[in-house]
Amino acid sequence: AQTVTQSQPEMSVQEAETVTLSCTYDTSENNYYLFWYKQPPSRQMILVIRQEAYKQQNATENRFSVNFQKAAKSFSLKISDSQLGDTAMYFCAFMKPTNTGNQFYFGTGTSLTVIP
């Protein structure tokens, strides 16, 4: 079975600073996908960024980037120039395509607070 671990239950960062959220996973699969989701106080789950395991290049979406280390099974999220609107719960997710449908596994989340 796949497991996703987020070892930082809570983090805070000053506005405009950079913060890195960690995520590690355990799998024997070679073909998989990784995602970071953001859940603001409104509770809506919003996709932040995705990474295909077969791609060595780290994904980037504006102020959000990942550090994907496949051998170490690590998938950290870096938020640059943090904004107040980045305050949210962040979930790391692992997706395995199967013949019976895509299976998703989520970490327990990291609560990020951006301090003015």
Next chain:
Amino acid sequence: SQTIHQWPATLVQPVGSPLSLECTVEGTSNPNLYWYRQAAGRGLQLLFYSVGIGQISSEVPQNLSASRPQDRQFILSSKKLLLSDSGFYLCAWSPPRDRSVIDQPQHFGDGTRLSIL
């Protein structure tokens, strides 16, 4: 474009009462459908997923059940709610396995906050 609807947004139910939460998806066919529960301050727990009409896989044994009577409809039910069923329930969908966009993530509904009294 695809949309997902989940209702009700908030529900307060007494212990022992039945439950029915509904989720529908528009703009796609044969989606994979999922029900998650998120307890307060906790991560997402996958409850059920479905790859087709009448096909339900249960991840966690409990007093909840799921049904998929139509291609884009997914229902979460219980005959008798327990206090421990309180939480935030999320429905999600993703494209089916046979589509070329197999790397698509899940898309979530707005959630249902369920309080058991």
